[in-house]
Amino acid sequence: MSPRHAPGRHRTAQDAEGFRRDAKKHLGQNFLQDPGVIAKIVLAIDPQPGDRIVEIGPGQGALTLPLLDRHGALAAIEFDRDLLVPLAAAARSHGTLTLLNANVLDVDFSALGGDAQIRLVGNLPYNLSSPILFHALDHAAAIRDMHFMLQKEVVERMAAAPGSKVYGRLSVMLQAYCAVTPLFNVPPGAFRPAPKVDSAVVRLVPRVAADIGIDDPAGFAQVVRAAFGQRRKTLRNALSGVADGAMLEAAGLRADARAEQLSVADFIRLANLRTPA
Known part of the structure; x- marks a missing residue:
């Protein structure tokens, strides 16, 4: 019998419980x-x-x-x-x-x-x-x-x-x-x-x-995604079109700061200043 048709050639080895021995x-x-x-x-x-x-x-x-x-x-x-x-x-x-x-x-x-x-x-x-x-x-x-x-x-x-x-x-x-x-x-x-x-x-x-404090989950996610989209950019540039300088100031944040400097509470406070779309 040729190797191509040898018994078990195309079978996957199994253990005693019937599981495949190899992972996918x-x-x-x-x-x-x-x-x-x-x-x-x-x-x-x-x-x-x-x-x-x-x-x-x-x-x-x-x-x-x-x-x-x-x-x-x-x-x-x-x-x-x-x-x-x-x-x-x-x-x-x-x-x-x-x-x-x-x-x-x-x-x-x-x-x-x-x-x-x-x-x-x-x-x-x-x-x-x-x-x-x-x-x-x-x-x-x-x-x-x-x-x-x-x-x-x-x-x-x-x-x-x-x-x-x-x-x-x-x-x-x-x-x-x-x-x-x-x-x-x-x-x-x-x-x-x-x-x-x-x-x-x-x-x-x-x-x-009640303890989360996020007014608009979609808006919060958008702010966080934009802030970390290009980590080397300042908030002023990274959040262009998402949050303006006045919003950053109202949230008590420096426009020349970078995303990794902000706490979770900072992001929530900033996102809550936005008007839901």
């Missing part, structure tokens, strides 16, 4: 495998009776199964259809797993919880981390908290303070709507295959609407 690079898959790290994440989440937990990207169940052992039930959003059957089979002896095969960016988080807030968890694909975070912000009122594994560099940007080299649009947008708390770092060896970067786990807790 185009989906940014890196499967968590370190029991110690998994235990720390579950401890940080601390599931309680009545919680509605939603996991983004359960993969091969490294976090899913321990959460089910601890909590008994959860929902999970998985894009890779090849993972659905083995993951459902693996979960049966641990608890009730509700699987949703979808692109997480198309999922309405507000609808998932019904009349209750959800708790989001997940090892996010690094190539989609920022879009997923902004998507979660759009549904912040329906989310009680979030515990995510991300690239360490991204977590540093999320929690950065004004004046830091990594303080930017992501920092301001997330901190305006959430309390951001980096929890612990995770080395590459905790994953299969090992990524080329360090990772970190972060907790985000959406702020109560």
